[in-house]
Structures are given as C-alpha cells and as structure tokens.
Amino acid sequence: MDQAEGLRNLMDNSQKEQHEPLNPSPKKRKEDHAVRWPRVISVGSGKGGVGKTNVVANLAFAFTRLGRKVLVFDADLGLANIDVLLGLTPKYNIQHLLNREKGVFDILTPGPGGMAVLPASSGVLELVDLDESQKLFLLDELDLLAETVDILLIDTGAGISSNVLYFNLAAEESIVVVTPEPTSITDAYALIKVLASKYKKDGFTLLVNSARNAQEAKETFGKISRAVDRFLGGVSVDYLGFVPFDEKVPQAVRSQRPVLEAYPQALSSRSFMEMARELVERPPSPRTPGQVQFFWQHLFQCRQPAEQNGRGD
Ligand SMILES: Nc1ncnc2c1ncn2[C@@H]1O[C@H](COP(=O)(O)OP(=O)(O)OP(=O)(O)O)[C@@H](O)[C@H]1O
Numbered sequence: 001m002d003q004a005e006g007l008r009n010l011m012d013n014s015q016k017e018q019h020e021p022l023n024p025s026p027k028k029r030k031e032d033h034a035v036r037w038p039r040v041i042s043v044g045s046g047k048g049g050v051g052k053t054n055v056v057a058n059l060a061f062a063f064t065r066l067g068r069k070v071l072v073f074d075a076d077l078g079l080a081n082i083d084v085l086l087g088l089t090p091k092y093n094i095q096h097l098l099n100r101e102k103g104v105f106d107i108l109t110p111g112p113g114g115m116a117v118l119p120a121s122s123g124v125l126e127l128v129d130l131d132e133s134q135k136l137f138l139l140d141e142l143d144l145l146a147e148t149v150d151i152l153l154i155d156t157g158a159g160i161s162s163n164v165l166y167f168n169l170a171a172e173e174s175i176v177v178v179t180p181e182p183t184s185i186t187d188a189y190a191l192i193k194v195l196a197s198k199y200k201k202d203g204f205t206l207l208v209n210s211a212r213n214a215q216e217a218k219e220t221f222g223k224i225s226r227a228v229d230r231f232l233g234g235v236s237v238d239y240l241g242f243v244p245f246d247e248k249v250p251q252a253v254r255s256q257r258p259v260l261e262a263y264p265q266a267l268s269s270r271s272f273m274e275m276a277r278e279l280v281e282r283p284p285s286p287r288t289p290g291q292v293q294f295f296w297q298h299l300f301q302c303r304q305p306a307e308q309n310g311r312g313d
C-alpha cells in the first residue's frame with residue numbers, strides 16, 4: 001500500500017468506530033441539515049507569535065479525538081511551520097501539486113491522531129495569482145478531498161497581507177487569536193476592521209490565548225467587542241474561549257507534539273478540548289455552503305476586490 005492509498009484509508013476510517021455517536025455517517029450527515037460538512041475554519045491573528053499554529057495543531061488534534069476527519073492546511077506561506085510543530089517531514093507540498101508532479105493524496109502528510117496535513121512551501125506565495133487552467137486543476141484535485149474531510153482547518157499566518165486576508169475571507173468561519181497584550185489587541189482589531197470594512201466579512205470568533213485566568217480573557221474579549229460594536233456596525237464577534245498561559249505548551253512544542261497529545265491533563269489541553277467540542281456542537285454559519293470547493297472558488301474570486309482595494313493595505 002503506497003502512502004497515498006494509506007492516507008485515503010486513514011481519512012476514511014479516522015476513529016470511526018471509537019467515536020461513532022460523534023461521527024455521523026456521510027449519509028446521515030446529508031440528511032441532517034443542521035450539520036453540513038466539511039467545515040472550513042481559518043485561524044488568523046493581527047500580531048505574530050500569539051499562538052495560532054499551536055491553536056491549529058491542538059484544535060485539529062482535538063477534532064480527531066471527537067471522531068472528525070481533519071485536514072490542516074498550512075497557508076502561512078511565508079513561514080510555513082506546522083509540520084515542524086507536529087514533528088512531520090513532508091516529502092511533497094502544494095507546489096508539487098501545482099507542477100502536476102503529484103496528486104492531492106500524494107502530498108497529504110499523516111499527522112498525530114489521524115489528521116492529514118496539506119503542506120505549503122514558500123514557493124506558493126502566488127496561490128491567488130494562478131492562471132485559469134491551474135485554478136481549475138487545483139479545484140478538481142482539492143474537490144477529491146471534499147468527501148473525505150469533515151473539517152478543514154487553516155493556519156493563515158499573521159497580519160493583513162493579501163494572502164492572510166484571502167484565506168480569512170474564503171473560510172466560512174474565522175477564528176482570530178489574541179493575547180491580553182495591548183499590541184495583540186490593537187492588531188486583532190486592525191485585522192477585523194480591514195476584513196469587515198474593506199471586504200464585508202461580518203462574523204468573527206475570538207480565541208484568547210495565554211491569559212492568566214478567565215477574567216483576563218473576558219476583559220480582552222470585551223475590549224475588542226466594544227470597539228467592534230462602536231466602530232464597525234453590523235459586525236458580530238463571538239467568544240470561543242481561552243487558553244491559559246501554560247508552560248506545558250512550549251514543552252510540547254520542544255517535543256514537536258500537540259500539548260493535547262503530550263500532556264492531555266494540562267490546563268491548556270482541557271481548554272483546547274472544550275473549544276473543539278463547542279465548535280463541533282455549534283451549527284456552522286448558514287450563509288455559506290461550507291464545502292471545500294466553495295472555499296477554493298471563493299479564495300480565487302477574492303483576488304478581484306483585493307486588487308481593486310490596493311491588495312489589502
Ligand atoms: N497558551 C500558551 N502558554 C504558553 N506558551 C504559549 C501558549 N501558546 C503559545 N505559546 C508559545 O508561544 C510561541 C508562539 O506560538 P505559535 O508558533 O503557535 O504562534 P503563531 O501565532 O503561530 O506565530 P507566527 O505568527 O510566527 O506564526 C511558541 O513558543 C509557543 O510555545
């Protein structure tokens with residue numbers, strides 16, 4: 001069995017038996033209008049270094065524990081590093097797909113808990129600038145994943161560069177990671193503001209990382225939510241939860257494992273598990289189809305407004 005076949009099987013069987021009640025069959029999912037998979041969730045931040053990649057790695061791991069088939073896309077194209085955090089050494093990346101050297105199942109790399117990782121490379125900086133035939137080819141290839149994925153989780157990178165904006169716009173749900181530091185708060189607001197005012201994105205989910213306690217996390221959320229209410233009418237910001245500052249997180253990073261896998265009883269691990277449950281139980285946004293192909297189509301269509309508006313500056 002080659003790696004591609006292994007991944008296909010892996011994604012088809014990912015903890016199905018262990019977690020049957022939380023992992024409805026595709027048929028049941030289609031019948032159940034409240035649950036529409038695959039869901040596309042982006043994880044971004046204004047300021048860098050606030051914990052996005054850890055959030056992606058741990059939420060992805062938590063989703064696998066809940067019986068979901070998870071695909072992680074490392075869209076932090078400049079500083080792609082989720083593979084390092086997860087201790088993976090991908091043989092191929094999306095560039096090989098674009099060069100038509102490999103198919104989508106060949107580039108998927110198996111990660112902890114049965115998640116699959118779609119590795120990026122810094123050579124893919126111009127993903128949104130592909131020509132029409134490349135886009136169609138990529139859409140067809142990625143559409144093959146639609147049936148095997150429950151949740152697509154995207155590490156978008158930090159800031160408000162055009163690539164970050166594209167990925168946050170294309171995803172149906174955007175998690176913005178923020179820490180209680182004033183610089184992180186102002187930069188998170190700046191990201192929300194540019195996505196809302198220039199590109200009309202009107203819903204965001206806030207995750208507060210590295211907070212000392214629940215009160216500090218709520219205060220952090222309150223500062224952003226008040227500014228949004230006051231200056232960005234019609235935009236909603238929900239609170240997902242917080243991850244405490246926890247020494248176990250850097251310890252797990254050093255051993256290149258998600259903290260949830262390395263230290264399941266750590267306070268941060270419990271938070272990640274709770275938030276993953278909350279996301280799984282929360283119905284996805286009714287506004288968007290929530291399909292992998294929709295995500296990519298939307299991603300490519302986003303090129304136009306960004307160019308008209310000065311590429312997101
Ligand atoms: N809850 C936490 N408690 C303690 N340390 C944390 C926590 N979350 C993240 N860290 C540490 O913060 C550092 C940055 O984390 P991470 O790489 O996930 O951030 P990032 O937002 O992805 O950064 P970048 O913007 O560079 O991609 C890591 O060394 C990590 O160990």
Ligand SMILES: [Mg+2]
Pocket residue numbers: 052053054076081155157
């Ligand atoms: Mg990162």
